[in-house]
């Protein structure tokens with residue numbers, strides 16, 4: 470497969486974007502990429518730009534959100550690493566063919582007009598892995 474071209478973003482699980490964003494925006498001075506709700510995942514996300522990559526703060530909007538369950542089990546902190554790929558379908562097929570368990574068998578809609586898919590942490594050294602490709 471074509472290797473990912475770069476780290477797109479690091480996803481950080483937080484209880485409150487309002488509380489957590491002060492560090493990234495005011496202390497580090499990172500450009501604020503705005504906040505967006507992804508309703509099918511029951512999350513709200515905020516992006517802060519760091520060079521070519523971004524920090525993604527992820528806040529649950531419902532108690533049954535996967536992020537709410539993560540916060541309950543593990544507390545706030547690094548949640549996933551997202552790699553930018555050119556061909557998400559081909560990447561998923563190659564990863565699956567390598568025997569790695571996928572969470573998303575096919576791409577779905579993420580924030581910022583991205584097609585995204587997650588790989589189970591079991592196959593990647595314990596790190597929840599996201600692949601993303603700009604849609605269209």
Ligand code: ZN
Pocket residue numbers: 478479480525549551599
């Ligand atoms: Zn993400």
